[in-house]
Amino acid sequence: MVAKKPAKLSAKDLEEFKQMLLKARAALSGDLSQLEEEAFSQNGNVDASEARPGDSADGYYQEFNLQLLERDEETMAQVLDALDRIENGTYGQCEACEQMINKERLRAVPHARNCIECQRLAERRGH
Numbered sequence: 811m812v813a814k815k816p817a818k819l820s821a822k823d824l825e826e827f828k829q830m831l832l833k834a835r836a837a838l839s840g841d842l843s844q845l846e847e848e849a850f851s852q853n854g855n856v857d858a859s860e861a862r863p864g865d866s867a868d869g870y871y872q873e874f875n876l877q878l879l880e881r882d883e884e885t886m887a888q889v890l891d892a893l894d895r896i897e898n899g900t901y902g903q904c905e906a907c908e909q910m911i912n913k914e915r916l917r918a919v920p921h922a923r924n925c926i927e928c929q930r931l932a933e934r935r936g937h
C-alpha cells in the first residue's frame with residue numbers, strides 16, 4: 811500500500827491555523843497577557859466548538875502550545891511567513907518536497923515549513 815497523502819486543507823482548516831498563527835504572532839510580539847485575559851473572560855470555553863478527531867492522535871503529536879513557542883526572531887519570521895502563505899494559498903505545503911504537511915503536525919507547529927520527513931532529514935544534517 812502506498813502511504814496515504816494528507817488531504818488538502820479546507821477553508822475551515824485554514825481558518826483554524828490562521829487563528830493559531832495570529833495567537834502565536836501576538837504571543838511573540840508580547841501581547842500574550844491580553845490573549846489570556848480574553849480566554850478567561852470566555853469562561854474557559856476556548857476552542858471547544860470544534861470536535862477533534864481524537865482517535866487519530868496516538869499521543870505522538872503535541873497540541874500547539876503557545877507556552878512552548880520559542881520567542882526568537884526566527885520563529886516570528888516563520889509565523890509571519892506562514893500567515894503570508896495562508897493569504898496566497900500555499901499554506902500547508904512542504905517547502906522541500908511540496909507534499910501537504912500532515913494536519914496533526916500543523917496543529918502542533920502551525921508555522922512548520924516542512925513535513926515531518928523533511929524536517930527529520932534536515933535535523934539529521936545538523937540544522
Ligand SMILES: [Zn+2]
Pocket residue numbers: 904905906907908909924925926927928929
Ligand atoms: Zn517534505
